[in-house]
Structures are given as C-alpha cells and as structure tokens.
Amino acid sequence: MKIREVKLTSFRPPLPAGTDVPTLYGGQSIGAYVSDFLAVQLITDEGITGEVVSAYGGLSLAHSIADRLRPLLIGRDPAYREAIWQDMWRRDRLLYTTQFAIGTVDVALWDLYAKSLNAPLYQLLGGVRDKVPVYASSMEHPSIELFVEEALKYKAMGYQAYKMHVWGDARRDIELCTAVRKAVGDGWPLMIDVAGNYNQQQALMVGKVLEELDYHWYEEPLRDFDLHGYRYLADKLDVPICGVEVVGGSMYTTPEYIATRAVDIVRADVSFKGGIGPLKKIAGLCEAFGMNLEVHTNANTIIDAANLHVIASIANSEYFEQLVPEALFTLAGVEKIRIDGEGFAHVPPGPGIGARIDWELVERYKVCEI
Amino acid sequence: MKITSVKANLLQPNPHPFRWKEEWPAMTIQHVLLRIGSDEGHEGQCITWLLNPGEVEHALPGLRSALVGRDPHEVEAISYQLTDSLRSPTPMASTVDICLWDLLGKHHGEPIYRLLGAARNRMKAYASTVMYETVPEYVQCAAECYEQGFRAFKLHAFGVPDKDIEVCRAVHEAFGGRMDLMLDPVNAYDRLGAFKVGKVLEDLGFYWYEAPLPDSDLVGLADLSRSFRIPITATESVKDGLREYPKYLAGGVVDSVRSVGDWIGGITAMRKSAALCEAFNAKYEPHSYGTTHVQAAHFHVMLAIHNCDFLEIPVPQGILDVGMRDVIRCGADGYVDAPTRPGLGYDVDWAMIDKLTQREL
Numbered sequence: 001m002k003i004r005e006v007k008l009t010s011f012r013p014p015l016p017a018g019t020d021v022p023t024l025y026g027g028q029s030i031g032a033y034v035s036d037f038l039a040v041q042l043i044t045d046e047g048i049t050g051e052v053v054s055a056y057g058g059l060s061l062a063h064s065i066a067d068r069l070r071p072l073l074i075g076r077d078p079a080y081r082e083a084i085w086q087d088m089w090r091r092d093r094l095l096y097t098t099q100f101a102i103g104t105v106d107v108a109l110w111d112l113y114a115k116s117l118n119a120p121l122y123q124l125l126g127g128v129r130d131k132v133p134v135y136a137s138s139m140e141h142p143s144i145e146l147f148v149e150e151a152l153k154y155k156a157m158g159y160q161a162y163k164m165h166v167w168g169d170a171r172r173d174i175e176l177c178t179a180v181r182k183a184v185g186d187g188w189p190l191m192i193d194v195a196g197n198y199n200q201q202q203a204l205m206v207g208k209v210l211e212e213l214d215y216h217w218y219e220e221p222l223r224d225f226d227l228h229g230y231r232y233l234a235d236k237l238d239v240p241i242c243g244v245e246v247v248g249g250s251m252y253t254t255p256e257y258i259a260t261r262a263v264d265i266v267r268a269d270v271s272f273k274g275g276i277g278p279l280k281k282i283a284g285l286c287e288a289f290g291m292n293l294e295v296h297t298n299a300n301t302i303i304d305a306a307n308l309h310v311i312a313s314i315a316n317s318e319y320f321e322q323l324v325p326e327a328l329f330t331l332a333g334v335e336k337i338r339i340d341g342e343g344f345a346h347v348p349p350g351p352g353i354g355a356r357i358d359w360e361l362v363e364r365y366k367v368c369e370i
Numbered sequence: 371m372k373i374t375s376v377k378a379n380l381l382q383p384n385p386h387p388f389r390w391k392e393e394w395p396a397m398t399i400q401h402v403l404l405r406i407g408s409d410e411g412h413e414g415q416c417i418t419w420l421l422n423p424g425e426v427e428h429a430l431p432g433l434r435s436a437l438v439g440r441d442p443h444e445v446e447a448i449s450y451q452l453t454d455s456l457r458s459p460t461p462m463a464s465t466v467d468i469c470l471w472d473l474l475g476k477h478h479g480e481p482i483y484r485l486l487g488a489a490r491n492r493m494k495a496y497a498s499t500v501m502y503e504t505v506p507e508y509v510q511c512a513a514e515c516y517e518q519g520f521r522a523f524k525l526h527a528f529g530v531p532d533k534d535i536e537v538c539r540a541v542h543e544a545f546g547g548r549m550d551l552m553l554d555p556v557n558a559y560d561r562l563g564a565f566k567v568g569k570v571l572e573d574l575g576f577y578w579y580e581a582p583l584p585d586s587d588l589v590g591l592a593d594l595s596r597s598f599r600i601p602i603t604a605t606e607s608v609k610d611g612l613r614e615y616p617k618y619l620a621g622g623v624v625d626s627v628r629s630v631g632d633w634i635g636g637i638t639a640m641r642k643s644a645a646l647c648e649a650f651n652a653k654y655e656p657h658s659y660g661t662t663h664v665q666a667a668h669f670h671v672m673l674a675i676h677n678c679d680f681l682e683i684p685v686p687q688g689i690l691d692v693g694m695r696d697v698i699r700c701g702a703d704g705y706v707d708a709p710t711r712p713g714l715g716y717d718v719d720w721a722m723i724d725k726l727t728q729r730e731l
Contacts, residue, residue, distance in 0.1 A: 126446035
C-alpha cells in the first residue's frame with residue numbers, strides 16, 4: 001500500500017450555540033483553539049484513507065504540512081511509520097515545521113495502518129484496557145462559585161476527578177483551591193494546572209497549600225523550560241509536580257527532567273510530542289523510571305480519541321482528560337467519546353482511531369482545501 | 371481472536387556444547403517449543419534456548435489459566451500480569467510475549483516489525499563466535515564468516531586479558547579494515563584487565579567493547595566509558611531489564627544498552643527499552659544470539675527502531691537453528707533482509723520437531 005495523496009482541509013466551525021468563548025489565565029481567549037482545525041487525509045492506492053483532525057492550527061498548519069511534509073509522504077508505505085517519522089523529525093531542524101504538523105501527520109499514519117488491518121489502534125499498540133478513568137478539566141471561570149458548581153456537577157456525573165485551570169494569581173488561586181476542596185469533600189482527587197503563570201515563590205506558596213488540601217497533582221506551576229525552578233519545587237514539595245507537555249524536542253528533552261527529578265509526573269500528548277509513536281515511547285521512558293505519564297488532551301473528539309488509544313495501551317497512566325464544558329471540545333466527531341456513569345472514557349470502537357470525522361461539518365465550514 | 375491452547379514440546383538438548391569464556395564450563399543448551407493457539411487456527415510459536423524445560427512444565431497450568439480465553443491483542447496487559455508489571459520478568463514470560471506477537475502478526479498477516487512501525491527492512495549483521503581453544507581457530511572462523519558475507523565480527527574470546535589481546539590482534543591483523551570488530555569477554559575482567567584490553571581495542575579501532583566488567587560494577591563501567599573513545603556496551607546480564615537501565619544511562623555508565631530480550635520480557639519490554647535509550651540519544655543494541663525464533667524476535671525490534679546498528683548471528687551459522695524450515699543467514703553484502711511472512715516470519719519444520727520432541731505438554 002502506498003500513500004497517493006495528502007488532502008488538507010482547513011475548517012472553522014462556529015462555537016456551539018449557548019457557549020461563551022472560553023478563556024484561560026486572566027481572560028486570554030482560547031476560542032481559536034477550539035474552532036480552527038485542519039482535517040488531514042492520507043489517501044492510498046488501495047482506497048483506504050488515514051485521517052485525523054488536528055488540535056488547532058487551521059490553514060497555517062495546512063501550509064506547513066503541504067510544503068514540508070507532503071513530499072516526504074507521497075509514495076510511502078504506512079507500515080514504515082518509524083522511518084517516516086524519523087525523516088520528518090530530522091528534516092524539521094531546517095524546515096521549521098509548524099507546531100503539531102508532525103504529530104498530526106503521525107496520527108493519520110497510525111490511523112491508516114490500523115485501518116488497513118481493520119484493527120483498533122490501541123490493540124495494535126498492545127492493549128491494556130478499553131476504558132480509562134476520566135477527569136473533568138475546567139476552563140477559567142469568573143468566580144469561585146462557578147468552579148464549585150462545576151466540580152460538584154462532574155462529581156455527581158461520576159467523573160473520577162476534577163482539574164482546574166486556575167487564574168494564575170497565587171492568592172486568589174489559594175482561595176479557590178481551598179473552597180473547591182471544601183465543597184467536594186475529602187478523598188475526591190483534585191488537580192490544578194497553572195500553565196506556567198507563577199514565579200518560583202508563588203509556586204512554592206501555592207504548592208504548600210495544595211499539599212495540605214491533598215491535591216492529586218500540581219501541573220505546570222512554572223513555564224516548562226524552567227528546569228531549575230522545577231527541581232527547586234520538586235525538592236520542597238510533597239504534592240506531585242507534573243510538567244513538560246509544551247517542552248519542544250519530542251521525547252528527547254524529557255530525560256533531563258526525569259533524571260534530575262524536576263517532575264514527578266510527565267505530561268505529553270500526540271500533538272505536542274510528534275504523534276502516536278513518540279507518545280508511546282515516552283510512556284516506555286517513564287515506565288523505566290517508575291513514573292507515570294499523564295496525557296494532555298485538548299481540542300476535539302478526533303485528536304483526543306488518538307490520545308485515548310495510547311492511554312489504553314499503557315499501564316503507567318491514570319486518566320483521560322475531558323475538557324469541559326464538553327460541547328466546546330467535542331467538535332468534529334460524528335459521535336463523542338463515550339463517558340459512562342462510573343466515570344470511564346471508552347475507546348471508540350472500530351478500526352484505526354475509531355472516532356468518525358463529521359465530514360458534513362468539515363464541508364460546511366471549510367476555509368479551503370490544499 | 372481468543373487464545374484456546376498453550377502447549378509445549380520439550381525438545382532434545384542441543385548436541386553442540388556451548389562455551390563463551392574460559393571460566394564457564396561447556397554448557398548443554400535445552401530447547402522448548404512453546405505454542406499458543408487461537409480460535410482462528412493460528413499458532414504463536416517460539417523455540418527457546420534459555421528456558422529450563424522443568425520451568426515450562428511447572429508454569430504451564432498457571433499460564434493456561436492466565437491466557438486461555440484472552441485476546442492476544444491484550445499483550446501489554448498480559449505481559450504485565452506475567453512479569454509483576456515488568457518488575458520481575460522471566461524467560462517464561464518473555465517467551466509467552468514473543469509467542470503472542472507471533473500470533474498477532476499471523477492474525478493480521480503482517481511481519482511483526484511492520485506492526486511495531488517499520489524503520490527499515492534490512493540490517494547489517496555481525497558474526498558472533500563461540501569460544502575456541504586457540505587463536506588460529508578464531509582467525510579461521512573470521513575468514514569463513516568473511517566468505518559468507520559478514521562484514522562485522524564479534525569475538526567471544528577467552529575472558530583472560532592477555533590472551534584476549536593476543537586473539538584480537540590476530541583477527542585485526544587478518545581482517546582489520548575489512549570487518550568491524552567487537553569483543554565480548556562476558557563480564558570476565560577486573561578493572562585493571564578491562565583497562566589493559568580497552569587500550570588495545572582503542573588502538574585497533576574496534577567498533578565496540580562489550581561487557582568488560584560485571585554489570586554490577588557501575589563505577590568501573592562509568593570509568594571505562596569516560597576513559598575510552600570506543601563505545602562501551604553492557605547490561606546484558608541485567609535480567610530485570612527496563613527498570614534497571616535508567617541508572618546506566620542517566621549516570622553515563624555505558625554508551626549503549628544491551629538486552630537479552632528473551633529474559634527481560636520479550637518484544638514488549640525491548641520496545642520500551644529501545645524508547646528509553648532513544649530518549650537518551652543512546653544506541654540500543656540488544657543481543658540476538660539464540661535459536662532462529664529468538665534471533666527473529668530481536669530482529670523485528672531492531673527493524674522497528676533506528677538506534678541500533680547490528681543484528682547478531684551465532685556462528686558457525688546454524689548451530690542454534692533447531693527444528694526450523696526457515697533460518698536467518700547473512701547475505702553476500704553483509705546484510706540480512708527482513709522476513710516477509712507474517713509474525714516472526716520463520717517457520718518450523720514439523721517433521722524435525724516430531725523427531726526432536728521428547729515430551730509434549
């Protein structure tokens with residue numbers, strides 16, 4: 001089987017009715033992240049197509065893939081995923097490929113190969129489970145009350161934990177964390193993600209409170225590149241420190257964080273780290289060190305399903321992350337990823353990634369095709 | 371697809387006595403054919419060489435209750451269950467893992483390396499010797515290997531520094547520049563001996579220097595790795611595998627990691643070990659010494675990664691190809707092509723297996 005054509009369709013669906021533009025970290029809009037997508041199709045000479053919808057990127061991602069990666073893909077056999085990935089990776093040194101380009105293409109390659117064998121992706125990766133505990137992952141809300149309300153709502157729905165994207169203002173965040181812990185009671189796992197908005201002193205101050213409140217992990221308190229800051233925090237705090245998801249360099253930059261114990265839990269996903277192949281490798285790296293990998297998800301059902309397949313094929317990972325409100329983050333799929341009343345996300349059935357792209361939606365909101 | 375049967379043929383011991391260094395007496399190699407059958411009529415098979423037949427007999431009832439009824443696609447979960455989450459891998463669990471991947475390949479009609487994600491479809495091979503009594507025998511063996519196409523050659527020498535220096539010089543004099551040369555004294559030296567030999571190998575431009583010290587001597591290995599420009603490779607005797615390797619990489623103890631995949635948890639564990647090494651920008655050079663199936667299990671992992679240079683083939687070629695219709699041989703250009711048949715891709719010779727079988731379990 002050979003790849004004959006790489007079809008790139010950028011599309012911009014509107015935000016679902018009744019939803020506000022989501023914001024994070026002091027009012028920064030992330031509207032584009034949940035509505036500017038690229039559908040990638042790898043079309044073969046045998047009529048099988050590998051496909052995925054990117055996390056963000058839209059038209060700029062399309063140009064990047066068209067100019068720099070498409071020439072490396074035409075004529076290739078999707079069984080040679082490692083070879084193709086290495087080609088993309090090595091040339092990236094000079095091609096300055098847009099973030100997510102390699103990862104998005106790699107996911108489409110794995111989808112293609114798995115479809116050619118009529119097998120769900122996680123089974124080819126070596127299955128561990130077909131459902132994964134899920135946590136609700138918040139947007140920024142203007143008030144503590146709204147966070148509390150949301151936490152209670154998802155607890156009642158059976159979700160197994162709740163992660164807040166906090167404001168990034170240390171004193172207010174402490175108030176927030178305290179109030180949410182009080183509202184949900186002891187024993188239900190809570191996490192926060194600061195997305196790098198504290199300085200080291202603020203990070204330490206909040207971390208000490210999280211320890212007392214028995215938070216499950218403390219994510220990206222500093223910008224990921226601040227290796228020494230992370231070591232300082234990991235030394236001083238008992239609450240598990242979680243990071244590295246936005247560090248570039250795929251798997252190759254992770255060992256330093258692990259070996260110097262700058263983080264206790266590694267974060268990664270298929271988009272940031274270059275696809276299914278590298279994410280599975282990072283899981284192996286973490287396992288060798290006795291550590292967990294917690295997979296980041298974000299933008300839409302299709303790319304998140306790809307992340308879910310990897311989680312289902314590794315034992316050293318606790319959760320699937322469902323950003324909420326779900327309506328904002330479950331575009332592009334015919335169906336959503338099924339989350340049951342016990343708080344498990346189920347791997348979509350069917351070959352490849354399994355999640356079916358809503359082509360009607362893609363067509364309706366198509367920006368262009370290249 | 372469901373597993374329906376777990377069977378084993380205990381085969382006659384290998385008639386050839388094996389010795390790889392002076393301090394070890396010649397060993398008798400036992401062979402077992404493990405067979406894991408599915409409801410689709412496929413069978414995952416692996417003929418072993420490091421598995422004690424008594425261990426197989428003891429393990430079979432437990433394996434049957436763990437495996438029958440399971441989908442082999444759950445290989446990651448099954449391997450975890452059989453190895454205490456890879457904390458205690460065994461030859462038995464490793465063999466099961468290899469059989470499961472063979473079964474998966476056969477189910478999907480694909481060679482395993484393609485399932486894993488192919489990086490290439492051929493590998494350069496090196497000839498890996500047994501221990502000979504005299505220096506001329508090594509030179510003779512190297513000549514035969516060169517004739518057969520090998521362009522790389524690894525000596526299992528005597529494990530005695532002065533004698534090993536002599537044999538390395540002799541082989542280098544005959545084939546230096548025409549074959550890449552490696553030495554594996556199988557952990558036999560002390561630190562002084564390791565430095566003495568290392569200096570000579572560096573002068574002779576050996577490709578790597580393997581297992582000079584006990585794998586437990588991390589300080590000594592780190593000292594060697596820092597002191598020599600030729601790569602130091604080790605860790606083959608580290609039977610727990612994946613969870614033991616980080617200290618060798620993070621501490622700069624070795625330049626590349628070696629594994630016995632048929633000890634450390636099979637293809638599943640090797641794949642993770644390769645990823646660990648890749649993240650550290652280090653080579654992963656697992657052995658592939660053993661029966662055809664054991665060679666093949668390693669070969670598939672090597673074909674699916676790019677941070678590995680060589681496939682190891684025991685020489686004289688054929689000494690461990692027990693009960694096979696298909697075998698792995700070095701091509702005239704020093705390379706071995708990937709198998710094209712599904713699974714491990716090398717079929718057994720059932721008439722031969724019948725003849726060799728002492729007991730069926």
